[in-house]
Amino acid sequence: MLRIRLFEERASRLIAQSKLPGVLHNSIGQEAETVGACMALRDDDYMTGNHRSHGHPIGKGVALGPLMAELFGKKTGVCRGKGGSMHLAAFSAGSLGESGIVGSLMPVAVGAGLSARLRGTDQVCLCFFGDGAANCGPFHESLNLAAIWKLPVIFLCENNRYALYTPQAQTTAIEHVAHRAKAYDIPGIVVDGQDVQVVYNTVSSAVARARSGLGPTLIEAKTYRYCEHYEAGGPHQPPNYRSDSEIAEWRARDPIEIFSTRLLRQGQLTQVDVDAIRMEVEGEIDEAVAFAENSAVPEPHALFEDLFV
Ligand SMILES: Cc1ncc(C[n+]2csc(CCOP(=O)(O)OP(=O)(O)O)c2C)c(N)n1
Numbered sequence: 096m097l098r099i100r101l102f103e104e105r106a107s108r109l110i111a112q113s114k115l116p117g118v119l120h121n122s123i124g125q126e127a128e129t130v131g132a133c134m135a136l137r138d139d140d141y142m143t144g145n146h147r148s149h150g151h152p153i154g155k156g157v158a159l160g161p162l163m164a165e166l167f168g169k170k171t172g173v174c175r176g177k178g179g180s181m182h183l184a185a186f187s188a189g190s191l192g193e194s195g196i197v198g199s200l201m202p203v204a205v206g207a208g209l210s211a212r213l214r215g216t217d218q219v220c221l222c223f224f225g226d227g228a229a230n231c232g233p234f235h236e237s238l239n240l241a242a243i244w245k246l247p248v249i250f251l252c253e254n255n256r257y258a259l260y261t262p263q264a265q266t267t268a269i270e271h272v273a274h275r276a277k278a279y280d281i282p283g284i285v286v287d288g289q290d291v292q293v294v295y296n297t298v299s300s301a302v303a304r305a306r307s308g309l310g311p312t313l314i315e316a317k318t319y320r321y322c323e324h325y326e327a328g329g330p331h332q333p334p335n336y337r338s339d340s341e342i343a344e345w346r347a348r349d350p351i352e353i354f355s356t357r358l359l360r361q362g363q364l365t366q367v368d369v370d371a372i373r374m375e376v377e378g379e380i381d382e383a384v385a386f387a388e389n390s391a392v393p394e395p396h397a398l399f400e401d402l403f404v
């Protein structure tokens with residue numbers, strides 16, 4: 096969780112200094128649902144993300160240097176600098192990709208589940224998507240197909256209450272996305288997305304169910320993004336769409352604080368350990384940034400590589 100938090104805080108500073116191209120969709124505040132879900136997977140399981148997906152490959156165990164280099168557009172990036180922030184993929188870690196087209200990776204996750212079935216493995220695919228994506232066509236098509244074929248897919252809705260600047264209540268007839276599971280005759284579970292252990296336990300059960308051939312589960316993690324919908328190098332004034340008190344309320348339930356306080360209380364960690372972990376991760380981020388900054392940009396001819404046609 097700290098790797099994601101500090102990676103994104105650093106990326107945020109870098110883009111404010113115009114050191115990164117494009118835009119960033121950070122997930123600060125949402126780390127528990129990402130990590131709790133990813134930790135329930137094996138290394139050879141698959142994962143798909145969306146536009147807000149720096150944390151997903153980090154949760155899946157992808158090294159920070161090549162991820163940071165991808166944000167810089169460098170040739171040592173996970174996609175050789177051609178994808179950037181919204182297209183991180185690392186097949187070696189089962190991270191099948193991310194996309195700025197909302198909902199578009201959901202059918203890919205179903206395809207990964209079908210692939211595992213056809214190859215006779217017990218791999219599963221974890222599919223991250225937002226509350227906004229839950230109102231797109233691919234959501235319904237993906238859940239239906241996965242349900243009738245009992246495919247090993249775990250659909251993880253990261254409900255951060257907003258799609259861009261629109262609150263969920265203005266776009267969605269029901270309060271809990273997970274209740275839509277009933278329409279596909281699969282389990283639907285609402286969890287506290289700020290508690291990494293609750294997410295881990297719930298996703299672990301869904302993974303076990305999927306591995307044993309019983310099919311998909313829809314899990315909805317209630318969470319919140321502290322940051323803006325996106326961050327960019329230039330001036331950017333988002334509309335006034337949420338109150339300071341709402342943000343403060345969610346910050347008071349910070350996922351990293353909740354977990355570290357619990358471990359301190361249980362005597363599993365001391366404050367010295369907590370501080371040491373933070374220092375260690377800060378060092379990892381420094382290294383990742385140095386790796387990215389010292390890497391070369393792709394040569395012009397790289398434009399013509401990795402093309403199907
Ligand atoms: C198909 C499609 N429609 C609209 C957009 C514009 N858009 C970009 S992000 C976004 C909101 C997505 O909200 P959600 O799925 O809840 O994810 P979050 O940003 O909250 O993590 C929208 C509508 C898009 N990129 N793709």
Ligand SMILES: [Mg+2]
Binds near residue numbers: 225226253255257
């Ligand atoms: Mg959302």
